Amino acid sequence: MTTHRALTTLGCALAAVLATAWCAAPPTRTARPAATTVRTHEGSLRGAVHDGYRTFEGVPYAAPPVGGLRWAPPRRPAPWSGVREAIRPASACPQPAGEVPGGSTDEDCLHLNVTTPDGAGAAHPRPVIVWLHGGGFTIGAGGSYEAHRMAVRGDVVVVTVDYRLGALGFLAHDGLPGSGTFGLADQQAALRWVRSEIGAFGGDAHNVTLAGESAGGYSVCAQLASPAAAGLFDRAIIESGPCTGRPDRQFAPSSVPLSTARAAGADLAAKVGCDFARDAMACLRRVDVARLLAAQDTDQRPANTTPLLPADPASTIAADRFHHVPVLVGNNHDEGNGWAAGIVQAGYPVTPDTWPDVVATFFPAAGQAGKIVRAYPVHRTGGGQVLGAVIGDADFACPTARTAGLLAAHVPVWRYEFADEHAPPLTPGTPPFPLGAPHASELPYLFDLGGRPRALTAAQHRLADTMIDYWTRFARSGDPNGPSSPHWPRQRTLSLAPDHIVPTRGSRFRHHCAFWNALG
Template sequence: MTIHRLLATTLACALTAALATAWSEAPPTQPARPTATTVRTTEPARPAAATTVLTHDGPVRGAAHDGYRTFEGIPYAAPPVGRLRWAPPHRATPWSGVRDATRPASACPQPAGEVPGGSTDEDCLHLNVTTPDGAGPVRPRPVIVWLHGGGFTTGAGSSYDAHRMAVRGDVVVVTVNYRLGALGFLAHSGLPGSGTFGLADQQAALRWVRAEIGAFGGDTHNVTLAGESAGGYSVCAQLASPAAAGLFDRAIIESGPCTGRPDRPFAPSSVPLPTARTAGADLAAKAGCGSARDVLACLRRVDVSRLLAAQDADQQPAHTTPLLPVDPAVAIAAGHFHHVPVLIGDNHDEGNGWAAGIIQAGNPVTPDTWPDVVAAFFPSSGRSSGQAKAIVREYPVHRTDGGPVFGAVIGDADFACPTARTDGLLAAHVPVWRYEFADEHAPPLTPGTPPFPLGAPHASELPYLFDLGGRPRDLTAAQHRLADTMIDYWTRFARTADPNGPSSPHWPRQTVLSLAPDHVVPTRTVQTRHHCAFWNALG
């Protein structure tokens, strides 16, 4: 495998491995996932007022916990199967009786990883609601809608146990499944919705929230759209999508900079529709439908497992489409986006996980190999180009520091500096608060011993906000305090559009807030530390 192919493949593995580990370590008594169509009409064991909620499609019965309630596997759209495979989401079919919402539904089709054994169940357009217990406050609670990451190929809303955020922040949290991989982002000429079916699903979920969340104690007029990695970039896309107008009131973007570039295989981004159509034609050929008289009819008959085997490891939404008329980076640079307050940030060592994975796969980074690695990371440059030589000069590799240097290049080029650029573009029009998660001793997300200390890599902030896979990570007392502080910031932002409050250090809008157990302080050195002047000049 070439280094460049390994770079792209590793993208889909980092967060997947983290959450797969969390699922595999879950208590053995955790119930198995039911099919998405499970509907039971038995009377609820607990009082109806506590766990049964009436939606427009029918009543759902959730589960009561210590201080909160959960409602899992609620359909927000019809199963995208048969003629609805590669169609815009349709309204879910109403049901009679009380629907069992005590367990998560199937994840959307994806290879094995985060979801043990993977998934081939297309009946997956479901969401999960976590709401604090009790009769509720005088006013409805703010709502946070969470879009999971996973490179647009893996992930599930049910991987994110949001009860700590819901209870401490007194908010309602909704986690969402959306179509992934080729089933979510196939592009083909003559196919309405080409390249954006997964984004359309997210909008359908937001419309469901506007219509239904009041019954769960949420404020239909105070919805924050949030996500990490591909989920964060999805928030960028929704900011730029005219069809998302009025569907959310604030935005949180974690490690998904809106100005990421598709020619680099880490930070999520979108591609032009012609590029996406080329990938769609390749998929059709691999699936045995390339020469069919009706390619789409043929593809709709192909088994899911065969589609998963044929799709590329790297997936992106398409722009220059009706849902996403222009690249979000272009839209945001022009000020053509939904003007809502934004909380945005990334992690101090975003690239270290990928660098470690590539080294462990048998690709050492040494002074001798470093120019070739750079040329692979920037494939249009070539080893002898001025760009590659400039990067090698700016980031010299010595005998023992190849891994951290490689990680710094990935993190600076694809996360820290694009996040800084996105911050500046957004701040010209809306209030923006920017953070950098910097806990160098964050609990590891993957098993085993890495070839070098990872610091605060991609996705390492997630256990501070969620119990991944329903299982809390081991945190020190100081890390628990940091987790509480972060939840306070995130949920106050959702409540008032300002993360500041009397119980937390002040977060100025003009600086980056560094988040670590021993310090939560504003800093002005982020751009210098991440060589952003160099990357801005390099282009």
């Protein structure tokens, strides 16, 4: 397999995992005839009243990043007169087709959505959970995460955020302030909006939990490490986005040095004909969005060694230079199986004969391939699941364990592993092997993805309720424990499976973490 074909295959596998089955357009939500109105500093918003909760969707938290504001730090939105309708999500940020049907080319996308339970008000403010979506910093939308179950059962206010993606969110270029971090700056602007405005929606501006999954989880890591995020949140939830991700292991999100990001930016400028322009940035700002999307890399990463992110989050956390807040962090038991299935379905079967080449292609660090092949032997059957185990262990389970250990030296940490081997599938069709609990499979237990609940068994519904209880109690007090749920000790990893929620010490051994730690 050539390097170019391997990278193309990796991109396709990433797309198969990230553009999951919540990509269908959210259904039109049925609201009561009554509306609900709140007043923010920019103007009044009219939301929708539902059974037990209210929603305010498509709320601007920053000015449209268009024209001269393309690749500029986010600015406050302009005030409006009258009452602005907030009854449906706004356009997703520009991205190729996938999770968003047909993709998006609308740069006026810096909006958020608020779901608040009935009874939330100034007299009894609720804890706030701010959710950052995943999607490899390339695709995704806050509106894909319908949050009423979490809001109502947990008695919390949930905010889902859209932030700039792809080259529009993470371009780096010589002389461009904010290079490589515009999407992260958008997230901070949303958090500042929450501190300023969430009281009008019944939320407690002094009790904000920043949460996310995959690239959204890594975004939480970046905000933990960013000096500019100081004081913007009080707790953190990191799902399948370990802070110790690294660029040479390409399946988990990570950051890259600014020099690497600038080289990618120069490549993009060349692809769209701006490399020899007298003013490259002026040229790039004139390029059509669709052309930028076609020219950008499949996978995007924020830049470190920048003012917003002075160092890689892993080194920042190891050096105890991060914001000290309680953290709930975890991964899924079979995290890598979705990528492995995508690689197999792209025409690269994993057999005893092909296994060494597959490992060398996707784990190309010098001298490592032979050791991985010996540690994870492939026999006549089950090769795809072995590849999934390698990806899951190397990129998620073991980095999550390391992240938890580094954080726990300084702050309270609760660690989980989602382990429902019969979790409802996120992608259509029949996979080449059973996927177990792959990347993103915990999300339907917390949200109605695309506005549609997944079909869950009675035991899975109980697990979903318990997970929401844990997550929202953590948001309320920094401790997920409560009288209605199995005890979650800080010293153990809590395995989350239907009717089998148990603390365990064995994840490091199940996932060969001693091997990966020794491999470096």
